[in-house]
Amino acid sequence: MQFAGAAGQVTGSRTVLEHASTRAYVDCGMYQGPRYISDRNYLPFAERADTIQAVFLTHAHVDHCGLLPLLVKRGFRGKIFCTKPTADLLEIVLPDAAGILKEDFKDLSKKFKRKHSIESPLYDTLDVEQTLKQVIPIAFGEEVTCGPFKTEYFRAGHILGAAGILVTTEKKNGESIQIYFSGDVGPSHPILHPKKENPPKADYYVLESTYGDRNHTKENPEEIIVEAVSRILHRKGMLIIPAFSIGRTQLILYLLYKMQEKKMIPELPIYLDSPMALRVTELYEMYKSEVNIPSKDFGFFAFLNSRRVTKVYHAEESKRLVETPGPGIIVSASGMCSGGRILFHLRSRIEDPRNMILFTGYQAEETLGRDILEGHARVSILGREYVVRASVAAIQSLSAHADFHDLLGYAGHFNYQLKKVFLNHGLDGPRQHLAKAIHEKYHFPVEIPSYLDTYYL
Ligand SMILES: [Zn+2]
Incomplete structure (x- = not known):
C-alpha cells in the first residue's frame, strides 16, 4: 500500500494497492489550492496508467475524483467502482472540473505568454466522457470482486454517496487481510x-484527519441567519450566500425552509442561482432516503419546487437577477467565490452597504472569499477593483467533515485487535494531534505516512 496523495495534505487523495500482480487506486483526486500545490496535478503518475486495473472511489469531491479523467487520458481502461449517488454526482462534477481546467489553462497561457511547459489543459470533456463510461455504480453493502480484491462500501455521512471502503484480500499463505479506507468522514x-x-472490522484502517486538532464551533446558524435577514430587510438589501454546490447549498435551503416554517424569518424571495447546485439539489431529492431528514420535514422538497424558491437556470435569468432589487436571498456558487455566477452578484452588489454577504464554509488561501472574509477594504473581482461596502458575516458550524471529537469517537468503533491505523488527508499538525489522542485513548499503533511511503502489509 502506497500513499500517493493527501499525505500531509488535504487534497490530491490517492492510495495505491498492489497485490498478486493487480494494481488498484483508492481515489484519484486533484490537488487544489495555491499554484505551488495545484502544480502537482501536472506531475506524471508513478505507475503507468494502463497498469491500473481498477479505481475504488470514496466520493465525488474533486480532491478525490478530479484526476480520474487524466488517468483515463493517459491510458487507464479499468473500472471505476463507486456508489450510485456518487456515479450521478460524477456526471455533474467532472464536466465542471474540465471547464475550470480550461479556464485555468487560459490564465496560465496569458500569464506566461506560452513560455511555460504546459501545452494543453490537463484534460477535456472528451476524456470526461470516456471516464464516465468506465464507472460501475454499486450499492452500499454490495460485495464487488476485482482481481484479488473484494470490496464493500459503507456510508460515511460526508456528502451524498460518500463511502468508506473495506478492501479484503488474501495473502499467499491463505491468511485474509482487511483494510478499511474511511474516505472523508x-x-x-x-x-x-x-x-x-x-x-467495519478490519486489520488496518486508513483514517482521514482534516480536523484532527480542532472542534467545530457550537454556534447556532439560525441565530446568524435571523440577524442577517433582519438587517437586509430593514435596508431593502440582498443577502448573498456563497455556498458549495454539493451539500452546503441544500443545507442552507433546508435551514431557510425550517426557519420560514417556524416564522423565524419572513417569506422573502429566495433565488438559487447555480446550474451545478440546481442539479445536485435534484439528486438530494431523488436520494432522500439516504439523507438524514425526518419524514415530517419532507415538505422541504415541496418547498424547493414551489414559488418560494426561484430556480435560476439560464444565464439570461441570472443577468436579470443581478439587477433585481432587494430584499431577497441569493444562494449561488462557488462557495469560495473563486468562479461561477456568484462573481456577477458580488460585482454588482458588494459596493452597496444595504447588502450583506454570508459565508457558509471554509475559505481557502488566495480566494476572493478569503479576502472578503478577512475584511479587505478593496477586492478584485473579474479583473476590476471594488470597494467592500456590503456587510460580511459567516457561519462556521456547517462543516461536512467530522471534527476532532467526532474522529476520536469514530476510531472507538475500530477493531480492538487491529494491526495499525494510518492517518492521511490532513496536515501534519492535525495528524500528530489525532495520532496522539487515538494512541492514548485506545492504545492503537498509529502511523503518519509521508508522501510516497510504501507499506508491506
Ligand atoms: Zn470530501
Whole structure:
C-alpha cells in the first residue's frame, strides 16, 4: 500500500494497492489550492496508467475524483467502482472540473505568454466522457470482486454517496487481510447530512484527519441567519450566500425552509442561482432516503419546487437577477467565490452597504472569499477593483467533515485487535494531534505516512 496523495495534505487523495500482480487506486483526486500545490496535478503518475486495473472511489469531491479523467487520458481502461449517488454526482462534477481546467489553462497561457511547459489543459470533456463510461455504480453493502480484491462500501455521512471502503484480500499463505479506507468522514450533527455507519472490522484502517486538532464551533446558524435577514430587510438589501454546490447549498435551503416554517424569518424571495447546485439539489431529492431528514420535514422538497424558491437556470435569468432589487436571498456558487455566477452578484452588489454577504464554509488561501472574509477594504473581482461596502458575516458550524471529537469517537468503533491505523488527508499538525489522542485513548499503533511511503502489509 502506497500513499500517493493527501499525505500531509488535504487534497490530491490517492492510495495505491498492489497485490498478486493487480494494481488498484483508492481515489484519484486533484490537488487544489495555491499554484505551488495545484502544480502537482501536472506531475506524471508513478505507475503507468494502463497498469491500473481498477479505481475504488470514496466520493465525488474533486480532491478525490478530479484526476480520474487524466488517468483515463493517459491510458487507464479499468473500472471505476463507486456508489450510485456518487456515479450521478460524477456526471455533474467532472464536466465542471474540465471547464475550470480550461479556464485555468487560459490564465496560465496569458500569464506566461506560452513560455511555460504546459501545452494543453490537463484534460477535456472528451476524456470526461470516456471516464464516465468506465464507472460501475454499486450499492452500499454490495460485495464487488476485482482481481484479488473484494470490496464493500459503507456510508460515511460526508456528502451524498460518500463511502468508506473495506478492501479484503488474501495473502499467499491463505491468511485474509482487511483494510478499511474511511474516505472523508461526516460530522456527528446530522441535519440533512447523508446517513453514517460505524466502520467495519478490519486489520488496518486508513483514517482521514482534516480536523484532527480542532472542534467545530457550537454556534447556532439560525441565530446568524435571523440577524442577517433582519438587517437586509430593514435596508431593502440582498443577502448573498456563497455556498458549495454539493451539500452546503441544500443545507442552507433546508435551514431557510425550517426557519420560514417556524416564522423565524419572513417569506422573502429566495433565488438559487447555480446550474451545478440546481442539479445536485435534484439528486438530494431523488436520494432522500439516504439523507438524514425526518419524514415530517419532507415538505422541504415541496418547498424547493414551489414559488418560494426561484430556480435560476439560464444565464439570461441570472443577468436579470443581478439587477433585481432587494430584499431577497441569493444562494449561488462557488462557495469560495473563486468562479461561477456568484462573481456577477458580488460585482454588482458588494459596493452597496444595504447588502450583506454570508459565508457558509471554509475559505481557502488566495480566494476572493478569503479576502472578503478577512475584511479587505478593496477586492478584485473579474479583473476590476471594488470597494467592500456590503456587510460580511459567516457561519462556521456547517462543516461536512467530522471534527476532532467526532474522529476520536469514530476510531472507538475500530477493531480492538487491529494491526495499525494510518492517518492521511490532513496536515501534519492535525495528524500528530489525532495520532496522539487515538494512541492514548485506545492504545492503537498509529502511523503518519509521508508522501510516497510504501507499506508491506
Ligand atoms: Zn470530501
